[in-house]
Amino acid sequence: MSTVADAHTSEHSLEQNHDHHGPAKGWTRWLFTTNHKDIGTMYLIFSFGMFLLGGTMAMVIRAELFQPGLQIVQPEFFNQLTTMHGLIMVFGAVMPAFVGLANWMLPLMVGAPDMALPRMNNWSFWLLPCAFLILVSTLFMDGGGPNFGWTFYAPLSTTYGPPSTTYFIFALHIAGASSIMGAINVISTILNMRAPGMTLMKMPLFVWTWLITAFLLLAVMPVLAGVLTMMLMDINFGTSFFDASGGGDPVLFQHIFWFFGHPEVYIMILPAFGAISHIVPAFSRKPLFGHASMVYATCAIALLSFLVWAHHMFTVGIPVAGQLFFMYATLLIAVPTGVKVFNWVATMFRGSMTFEAPMLFAIAFIILFTVGGFSGLMLAIAPADFQYHDTYFVVAHFHYVLVPGAIFGIFASAYFWLPKWTGYMYDETLAKTHFWLSFVGMNLAFFPMHFLGLAGMPRRIPDYALQFADFNMVSSIGAFLFGATQLLFLFIVVKCARGNGEPAAANPWDGAEGLEWTVPSPAPYHTFSTPPEVR
Amino acid sequence: MSEHQEYYVPEQSKWPIIATFGLGTTLFGAATIMVDGGQGASTSSGWMIFTVGLLLMAYMIFGWFGSVVRESRAGLYSPQMDRSFRWGMSWFIFSEIMFFAAFFGALFYARVFAVPWLGGEGDRGSSNMLWEGFQATWPLINTPDPSLYPAPKGIIGPWGLPLINTILLVSSSFTITVAHHALKAGSRKKLKLWLGATIVLALAFVGFQAEEYMHAYQDLNLTLQSGIYGSTFFMLTGFHGAHVILGTIMLTVMLIRIIKGHFSADNHFGFEAAAWYWHFVDVVWLMLFVFVYVI
Numbered sequence: 001m002s003t004v005a006d007a008h009t010s011e012h013s014l015e016q017n018h019d020h021h022g023p024a025k026g027w028t029r030w031l032f033t034t035n036h037k038d039i040g041t042m043y044l045i046f047s048f049g050m051f052l053l054g055g056t057m058a059m060v061i062r063a064e065l066f067q068p069g070l071q072i073v074q075p076e077f078f079n080q081l082t083t084m085h086g087l088i089m090v091f092g093a094v095m096p097a098f099v100g101l102a103n104w105m106l107p108l109m110v111g112a113p114d115m116a117l118p119r120m121n122n123w124s125f126w127l128l129p130c131a132f133l134i135l136v137s138t139l140f141m142d143g144g145g146p147n148f149g150w151t152f153y154a155p156l157s158t159t160y161g162p163p164s165t166t167y168f169i170f171a172l173h174i175a176g177a178s179s180i181m182g183a184i185n186v187i188s189t190i191l192n193m194r195a196p197g198m199t200l201m202k203m204p205l206f207v208w209t210w211l212i213t214a215f216l217l218l219a220v221m222p223v224l225a226g227v228l229t230m231m232l233m234d235i236n237f238g239t240s241f242f243d244a245s246g247g248g249d250p251v252l253f254q255h256i257f258w259f260f261g262h263p264e265v266y267i268m269i270l271p272a273f274g275a276i277s278h279i280v281p282a283f284s285r286k287p288l289f290g291h292a293s294m295v296y297a298t299c300a301i302a303l304l305s306f307l308v309w310a311h312h313m314f315t316v317g318i319p320v321a322g323q324l325f326f327m328y329a330t331l332l333i334a335v336p337t338g339v340k341v342f343n344w345v346a347t348m349f350r351g352s353m354t355f356e357a358p359m360l361f362a363i364a365f366i367i368l369f370t371v372g373g374f375s376g377l378m379l380a381i382a383p384a385d386f387q388y389h390d391t392y393f394v395v396a397h398f399h400y401v402l403v404p405g406a407i408f409g410i411f412a413s414a415y416f417w418l419p420k421w422t423g424y425m426y427d428e429t430l431a432k433t434h435f436w437l438s439f440v441g442m443n444l445a446f447f448p449m450h451f452l453g454l455a456g457m458p459r460r461i462p463d464y465a466l467q468f469a470d471f472n473m474v475s476s477i478g479a480f481l482f483g484a485t486q487l488l489f490l491f492i493v494v495k496c497a498r499g500n501g502e503p504a505a506a507n508p509w510d511g512a513e514g515l516e517w518t519v520p521s522p523a524p525y526h527t528f529s530t531p532p533e534v535r
Numbered sequence: 536m537s538e539h540q541e542y543y544v545p546e547q548s549k550w551p552i553i554a555t556f557g558l559g560t561t562l563f564g565a566a567t568i569m570v571d572g573g574q575g576a577s578t579s580s581g582w583m584i585f586t587v588g589l590l591l592m593a594y595m596i597f598g599w600f601g602s603v604v605r606e607s608r609a610g611l612y613s614p615q616m617d618r619s620f621r622w623g624m625s626w627f628i629f630s631e632i633m634f635f636a637a638f639f640g641a642l643f644y645a646r647v648f649a650v651p652w653l654g655g656e657g658d659r660g661s662s663n664m665l666w667e668g669f670q671a672t673w674p675l676i677n678t679p680d681p682s683l684y685p686a687p688k689g690i691i692g693p694w695g696l697p698l699i700n701t702i703l704l705v706s707s708s709f710t711i712t713v714a715h716h717a718l719k720a721g722s723r724k725k726l727k728l729w730l731g732a733t734i735v736l737a738l739a740f741v742g743f744q745a746e747e748y749m750h751a752y753q754d755l756n757l758t759l760q761s762g763i764y765g766s767t768f769f770m771l772t773g774f775h776g777a778h779v780i781l782g783t784i785m786l787t788v789m790l791i792r793i794i795k796g797h798f799s800a801d802n803h804f805g806f807e808a809a810a811w812y813w814h815f816v817d818v819v820w821l822m823l824f825v826f827v828y829v830i
Contacts, residue, residue, distance in 0.1 A: 032547035032548055032549055033547060034546070034547060034548060035544075113544055114544045117619060119545055119548045119550060119551055120551070120623075123554050126552055127555055127559075130556075130558070130559040134566075163570050163574065166566045166569050166570050166573075169566075170566045174559065174562060177558070180627075180630050184622075184627060185623075187626055188622040188623050188626070192615060192618045192619050192622055193619070218626050219629075219633050220633070222631065222632075222633040222636075222637065223637045225634055225637075226636075226637025226638055229770075230638075230641065232569075233759065233770065235569075235573070237759050238758075238759055238760035239760070239769075240762055240766055241645075241763065241767075243683075243684075245666070245679050246680070246684035246766070247645060247649065247678055247679060247762045247764070248766065249644070249645065252645065252649060256637055256640060256641065259637075259640070319657070526544075529541060529542075
C-alpha cells in the first residue's frame, strides 16, 4: 500500500487515516465530496430550491386562474409555466429529495461506512444542477421554453415544439443519467453493504422500498432516454418514429412515454411508503404491523406498474381488449396498496400514540393519499375515464397523490430525521403550524379541482368559462396559503440547523428503532467504518 | 467477519465535478449545433462548445479511471469493494438492455400495429383514409407520403454482410472467453493473442457495418429519412454499432493494461467488466440479426 507514489497524492492522502477525520475545509468541500451525508444534504437543499422555483410557477398559474379572463400572463407563457412546473417538481424536487433521504439514511440504516460508489455518487448529484440550468435556460431562448406539458407528447413536442426543445431533450438526458447512476449506487449499497446479520427480510422498510425504487429507476429511465432520443432524431435528423406520413405513429410516443411514466409515479411514492412505515410505528410505540406483507406489497406494486401504462391513453383509440386489460390490471394495484394502508392503520390501532409533526404528516399522508388513490381508481375505469380525461379531475388526482403523498412523506421524513442530521430538535410548535397550514391550504387548493373536473373544466388552460369561477378562486387562495407556508418550513429547518433548539439525544423518539438511532446526534461525519453486528 | 477489511471510501475527488462540466458542455454544444443547423445557419458556435466538452470528458475519463486503476493496484479494494463494482456493472448493463428495449418496442409497434393500421387493417383501419391506397408491407418499401419520406429502393438482405457480421461477433465472444481462461491460467502470451484476436474481429465488424451503411445510403436510398423502416433500422443498428465501438475501446484499454502487466489470475475485474459488456453487445446483435434483418 505504501508503494503508491504518483502525481495524484492529494487523492491518496487519505489511505493512512481515512476514518478519523472530519469534512474538508472551505467551499470546495461541497464540489469534491465523496461523503454520503454531504451529498445527501446537497440533494435535499437542491430539491427544496427546485420546490420553491416550481412552486413559484404554480403561484403564477394560480394567480392567472384566480378569475376568468387573461390578467397576468399570455397563453403561450402559461403553457411554458405548466410544463416547467411539472418537469421541475417531478425531476427536480420530488425525485432528488428522495435520493437525498436515501443518501443520508441508507448507509446509516444498513450499517455501511458510505454509499457503495462514493465518487459516482457525487457525480449523480452535480449533474442535476447542470441539467436544470439547461432546462430553465430554455425559458429565455428564442421561441420560449417547452410548452407542450410535462408529458411532452409528440407531435406537440416534435413537429410543433419550439427550437429550444433540443436543449430540453439533452437536459432530461442529463437528469436521467443522474437518476440511473444514483439508482446503481443505491442498489449496490443495499445489496452489498449491509451489516453482517442483516438479511433481506430484516431490512428496514425504507431500505426495502428504495431497493424496489432503484430497480424501477434502472428499468425505466433508459426507456425515457430512448423516447427522448427518438424525439431528437425526429426533430433534427428526419426520422419518422412519431410521424404517420412516414409509417410511424404519434401514439407510439405515448406508449413508450407511459411505459416510463407509470413506474415513474411509483418511483415518486414508494420511498415515502417506506418512510411512513418507520414513522407510524415510532409514534404509535408499536412495531410495524405486517413487515413481510409490506415487503411483498411493495414488490407487487412495482411489478404491476409495468403492466398498466395504457390507462393514461384510454381516449387515443386503443382496441377494446387493450382497454379492458389495462383497466383490470390498474384496478388490481388497489389490492397491495390496500394492504399497506391496512397495515399502517393496524399499527396505530391500540398504540400509545403521540402527534408530533412527523406523525401528523404521516397520518395526513395515509388519509389523503388514500383519497388520491380512490380518484385514481375512478380514472382507471375506462368508460368513466372518457369523461374525466384531460380535465381538472386528473389534476386533482395526481396532486392528491403527489402533494399529501410524496411531499408530505418528505416533510414527515425531514422532521423525523432532522434531529439526527443536525443534532438539535426542531421547533415543534412552528412545525405543527407548518403542518396545519399546509394541510388546510393543500386541501383548499386541490379538493375543488375534483368538482371543476367533473363539471368539465379542461386542464392546461389559462382562461375558463364563468361557471368555474368560484371554485377556481377558492383553489387559488388555498394554493397561495400552501405556497407561503413553505417559507415557514425553510425557517424551521434553518433555525434547527443553526443549533437553535434543544440538543437531540441519539434516539430522540420513544418508539424509533433501527441502526440509525444507535449513532450520536448529529451523526458523525463517518459512521460504521466497522460494520455493526445485527442479530 | 473477523477478517474484515475496511471498505475503501475515497478521499475528496475533483473528477465528478469535471465530469459534470464535461457532459453538460458537450451536450449543450451538441444541442446548439443541431438548433443552429435546423435554422439553416452554415456555422455554429456549438462546435466550439462541443469540442471543449469532449476534451474535458477525455481528460476526466483518463484521470478518473487512472485513479481507480492506481487504487486497485495499490490493493486498496477489499473483496466487498469488488462486489460493489460487480453489482454496479451488472445493473449498468441492465439499464443498457432497457435502452435497447425501447427501440425494439418501437420496431415491434410499428410493424405489428402502426403500419398495418395505416394500410386499413383492424379497428383503427380508419387511419387509412389519411393516405388512401397506401399498401402496408414490411419491410416498408413505400411510405404513406413519399414526398416527405422518400421510400427506400431496397433493403439490406440478411445473408450477406449481416451474416458475416454475426459470425464475426459470435466468434469474438468465443475468443474473449478463451482469453479470460488464459488470464485465469496465468498464461499471459495466450491472453494477449486471444484478446488481440477479439479486437481484430470487433474492428472487422465495425468496418463491414460502415460498408453496409454506405451501400444503404448510396445505392438503396435506405436512410434515416426513408420512413419508419429506415428510422428503426438505423437507430437500432446505429446504437448497437456505437456500443461495439465503445466495447472495442474498452477491450483495447484492457490489452494495453495487460501489456503493461496489470491484472492477476484472481484479481482482474476490469477485464471481466469489459468482457461482460462485450457479451451484452453480442446478445443485442443476435436480437438485431433476427428481428431487424431476418424476420
